[in-house]
Every structure is written in structure tokens, then in C-alpha cells.
Amino acid sequence: MVHNFNAGPSILPKEVFQEASEAILNFNNMGLSILEIGHRTDAFQSVMDEAQSLTRELMNLNAGKEVLFLHGGASTQFFQVPMNLLDEKSGAAYLDCGVWGTKAIKEAKLYGNVEVVASSKDRNYSYIPKGYSIPDKASYFHYTTNNTVEGSQMHAIPETDIPLVADMSSDILSTDMDFNRFALIYAGAQKNIGAAGVNVVITDQEILGKVSRKLPAMMDYREHIKNGSMLNTPPVFAVYVCMLTLRWLKKIGxxxxxxxxxxxxxxxxxxxxxxxxxxxxxxxxxxxxxxxxxxxxxxxxxxxxxxxxxxxxxxxxxxxxxxxxxxxxxxxxxxxxxxxxxxxxxxxxxxxxxx
Amino acid sequence: MVHNFNAGPSILPKEVFQEASEAILNFNNMGLSILEIGHRTDAFQSVMDEAQSLTRELMNLNAGKEVLFLHGGASTQFFQVPMNLLDEKSGAAYLDCGVWGTKAIKEAKLYGNVEVVASSKDRNYSYIPKGYSIPDKASYFHYTTNNTVEGSQMHAIPETDIPLVADMSSDILSTDMDFNRFALIYAGAQKNIGAAGVNVVITDQEILGKVSRKLPAMMDYREHIKNGSMLNTPPVFAVYVCMLTLRWLKKIGxxxxxxxxxxxxxxxxxxxxxxxxxxxxxxxxxxxxxxxxxxxxxxxxxxxxxxxxxxxxxxxxxxxxxxxxxxxxxxxxxxxxxxxxxxxxxxxxxxxxxx
Incomplete structure (x- = not known):
């Protein structure tokens, strides 16, 4: 008997492994592997559609939310988020609760002013700062919901009127909360959602397009939305494993x-x-x-x-x-x-x- | 009997599917799936090492070449290449031979001057332009070795003294050539190398670090080199499928x-x-x-x-x-x-x- 306490990539449901393994030999009884089908086929479009709609359903998302499955991990989002959202005039506010938050802050600084509203660095990130205030003019407030390395977690959503952006890589879909309060959520899939190599990004349309910098197509959330999360060849198998894992989560309640x-x-x-x-x-x-x-x-x-x-x-x-x-x-x-x-x-x- | 002529994601060797399918249930007899092992484990480090060394061996690469397996597909490289290499003073030269080259040119223009040395757009990209001259002051010359959509292919490496950059997504490892003549090669894996969701990038160290713009860590080839292609969680399974496919290619000659x-x-x-x-x-x-x-x-x-x-x-x-x-x-x-x-x-x- 093996017990898998890996921090990520990490354990996924046994039935997901079983189904993924079978799909590599014969996907949907097509006589083809999931690895060799075109992403523009009906067969893969169904996978993408189901992964998106299960995410909506499990997180109880409003109709206005867009669900994307993008290349890369959270580290890509560390710069993609400010590239899309950080207005140079208003800057952004960040909470510093661990190594991942620190990296997100470093990348955001490439795009404009960043105010770190609080940090728990003084005690090796062994707690979550409280009692800080969030500036009301910043483009957005960013925090990490769960600190994978240090083992701390935010147990409430901060109160603010500015757009909330959260890195939920290591606790997304683990606890019920009002996911609609976030303007943008991102999560590397390799903990609670699926296999490494894909990011789930959930965003409001209305926060996009407000920065003046020019964005490469692959970094522009609007381009991905417009193309139904298939601006280019998506990480097909990783999206499929997400779909299977989301199905399992729905099935167990x-x-x-x-x-x-x-x-x-x-x-x-x-x-x-x-x-x-x-x-x-x-x-x-x-x-x-x-x-x-x-x-x-x-x-x-x-x-x-x-x-x-x-x-x-x-x-x-x-x-x-x-x-x-x-x-x-x-x-x-x-x-x-x-x-x-x-x-x-x-x-x-x-x-x-x-x- | 099924025949798979998909343009990408596309057919891979049957034995690759077999081994990948087994590894999803039990990788290296660890009692764990390849999808649930940490990327910092010895088991995955061996996969990354072997994928890199097989690439070196099969392409007969000089010791000075770096081999990276990065997130995303060629579309990510369309902007990552100019971000890293396009010096605003010297600009870059591009050949326009099809839809992918056109997209690469569009992204490069975000970072500086781009000279399109020749184009076959006049006849719907049904041929490869010849007789053009490549400016000798440009940061690099970029072309697409094989045009997946239009069905044309460059059958010789252009002569130039400036660094050669090639998008080899759809014909890498299909034809013997002097791969060392390229300063940078990139290829989305989902045709000849493996599964969708990973890019192979082969680059010289010496062409890097010459631009003044600040790069996000995930976009900086030097950061990936420094971290042995594991700056963040790599697309583990996609890299594994590359390794299996490269093994197969070596085995058949x-x-x-x-x-x-x-x-x-x-x-x-x-x-x-x-x-x-x-x-x-x-x-x-x-x-x-x-x-x-x-x-x-x-x-x-x-x-x-x-x-x-x-x-x-x-x-x-x-x-x-x-x-x-x-x-x-x-x-x-x-x-x-x-x-x-x-x-x-x-x-x-x-x-x-x-x-």
C-alpha cells in the first residue's frame, strides 16, 4: 500500500488514472489515442466544453465568468496577470504570505507600481497577516489563498471594493466559498484539478482591456476567451485529466x-x-x-x-x-x-x- | 484498421502509447502514476535528463547547445523569441511562408522593427520564396522550416552570418541536417516529438542576454537554462511522452x-x-x-x-x-x-x- 503526500504534482483519484490510461490506448472507442487526436475535432471540443461547464457548476459561477484552460503553471500567471490588469497609473496591491506570493510580486513589479499591503516574512511566513488595509485606487488586490510551501491558508476572503485576484493553485475546489467575489482566479492544475501543464483561469470580461500596453496574443486573456480557450493547440491531455477529475469531484458530491x-x-x-x-x-x-x-x-x-x-x-x-x-x-x-x-x-x- | 493523418496533435508510435498508458497506472514500478509524482524526484529528473540527452544525440548537437522543454506551444515562442532576442536597435528579419510565419511576424513587431525579407502570400503561400537577401545587421533571421497548413517545406538552410532562428514544429527530427547551424530552434512537440503542451527549445547561451528589456522569469531562456528546464513544475507527462518518442526514434535508427x-x-x-x-x-x-x-x-x-x-x-x-x-x-x-x-x-x- 502506497500513500502519496506529494505537494504537487500530487495524488489524483484512482479512477482518473484508470480512465486516462485507457484513453491513451483508445479514446472514446475511436481506435485512436487521446494523444493523437486533433484539438479541433468534435471529440476534443466535447472534452473542453465539459471541463469548462463542470468548473462552472462546481464553483457555482455566474454567467459572466469566463473559464479558460491555458498553457503553463501559476508561474506563468505571475506575469500574465499584471500584464493584463496592472494599470501603470494605479498600480496593484499584493499580500506577501509565502514564496509563491513573493514571486508573484516580483513579476508584477515589471509592469508597474506594486504596494505590498502586508507580509509575514518576519516570521518565515508562519502566519497570515491581519489588520492590513487595501488601497482603494489600485488596479487589483492579489493574494495566495493557500501557501503550499509554508502550510498556511487564508480562511476568509478579504473585504475590498477593488477587483480581487487570487492564486488558488493549491486549494482550489477544496473548500466552499463564494468564488464569484473574485475578478480573476488562477490555479496550476497539478494539485486539486488535474495533471501538470495547464492553468485554470476564471475571469470577468469587464476587468480586461483596461491597460494600454500591447499584449502578445498568447498572453491576452481576451484572445483566449474569443477563441474558446483554443487560441492555439491546448495541452490536450492535461485538459482531459482535468475533465476526469472534475467529473469525479461532482460524482462524490x-x-x-x-x-x-x-x-x-x-x-x-x-x-x-x-x-x-x-x-x-x-x-x-x-x-x-x-x-x-x-x-x-x-x-x-x-x-x-x-x-x-x-x-x-x-x-x-x-x-x-x-x-x-x-x-x-x-x-x-x-x-x-x-x-x-x-x-x-x-x-x-x-x-x-x-x- | 485506422489511419491517422492528423496534422497535429498527430500520430505517435504505438509503443509510446502502450508505455505511456502503463506509466499512468504504475510508473517505474513505484506504485504511483506518472501524473502524481513530484517533478523534483529522482524518478522525474531521470526522465528530463534522458529527454534532453536523446535530443542532443539524435540531433548531433554541439556541447554549447542548451535543450529546454518549456510550457506552451510554438505560439508562445512567437513572442518569447523576440522578447529574448530582438534588439530594438538592430531589428529582426523574417521570412513569410505561411500562416505560422505570419503569426510569428505579428508578435515580433511588438518588440521592435521587423524586416520581412520575402513572402509567398501573393500565391496563397503555395511556394517558398527564393533569391531574397538577409540583412547582415539584424538580431536574427527567423523562418518556418515546414508550413503545416500550406504543405510547403524549406529543403535547404538559408546562408547568412546572422543568428538563424527556426520554427521546426512540424518537421523537427524528420530529416537529417546540420542542426548546429541554428542559434535557436523551437518546436511544439505535438507532431514529431510527443504530446501537446510542451515546446522543445534548443539554443546557444551566447545569443541570450543582449536585449535591455526586462523579462518575466518564465519567459527568460537563461532562467530555464539555469534551472535545468525546471524553473517551475514542467508539463511532466508531456515531457515523459517526448522521452518515449525520442527513445523510439533512436531505436529505429x-x-x-x-x-x-x-x-x-x-x-x-x-x-x-x-x-x-x-x-x-x-x-x-x-x-x-x-x-x-x-x-x-x-x-x-x-x-x-x-x-x-x-x-x-x-x-x-x-x-x-x-x-x-x-x-x-x-x-x-x-x-x-x-x-x-x-x-x-x-x-x-x-x-x-x-x-
Missing amino acids: GVKAIQKLNEKKAALLYDTLDQLPLFTPTVAKEDRSLMNAVFTMADADLEKAFLATCKANGMYGVKGHRSVGGFRISMYNALPYESVEAVTDLMKDFANKNG | GVKAIQKLNEKKAALLYDTLDQLPLFTPTVAKEDRSLMNAVFTMADADLEKAFLATCKANGMYGVKGHRSVGGFRISMYNALPYESVEAVTDLMKDFANKNG
């Missing part, structure tokens, strides 16, 4: 249902960590992520021993990010509760023997 | 061997077209593409009937691009000779009945 499971998994993991003095969660209690639990041990030798124990028990992806150290257990949508049971049992056992 | 097969396939197809007055190839004889054969029929009703006959015989992707009309038979590396025999037999039969 949608975002509300998965939220319950995610809360149950996180409760078991954090309760165990809190009960075992051997392990120290690094993030402020109220800001802990339901997706990525980060923790350390006081003793470096014990850390090595615990990592070896995890490995010996078929547990992948437990090692923390090099910038934080320690451990990281990622509990994305597709991770079964049993995997969290397995790792918490292992923790208790390890603590008994070494505590 | 490499570029020289596939060139012979490609010439044999193209000879059979064009000879048949030339012998049957019912069909009219649209491209000048000396400029015909080994990859995409484009032809029309004088009678629109007969065109419909021929298309229906192809469909009834399990032939996919025969319809021409909407900008050219008629038919297009794509004969990429992985297309078996038997498929060309099948379609030429069908043509002869159809001509007998309707000629």
Missing part, C-alpha cells in the same frame, strides 16, 4: 462534500501533531492549511529516522520544502482519509518508541 | 533512418497525386513538404465524396485546413508506410470510379 472530508483529514492530522510533543507544527493555529501540514522535530537525527520510517511504509512526499525544512503532509482532495490514518498511526508509534 | 522512410512515404503519395488528374497538389513541386501533402479537387461534390470515402475507410484528419481547403495528408515520423499505401490505393480506386 462536489465542493461541499470534499470540504467535509478535507476538514476531517486535517483535524486528524493536526490533532495528532498537537498531542505528540515530538512534532512541532510551524504555522499559527488559526492559519493552518487544510491542504499542506508543515511540522518539524527538535532533533535532526530523529527527523532522519522518521523520514526513513515513512519511506519504509510506502509514504511518498513527506519531506518538507528545502526553504522550511522538516516535514510536509499534503492532503489534497484525492488523498483518502486512510492515508492520513496511516501516517498519524505511524507518528504515534514513532513517538512511543522515541518520545 | 535515428534521424537518417526516419528520413529514408519519410522520403519513401512522400514519394508514394506525391507520385500518386501526380499520376491522377483528379487530384491537384497545391504546392510548387520543388517546395513540397515531406510532412504535409496538400491537394484539391476541381469538383466540390467529388471532394465531399472523397472525404466520405476516407472516413468510411477509417482515415482521420484528411480534410484540409479551412484557409486552404481541399485535403491534407500529414505523414509525420510515426505514420507507417502502410497508411500511405492505404490512402493512395483509395485515391486510385476513387479516380477509377470518378475520373
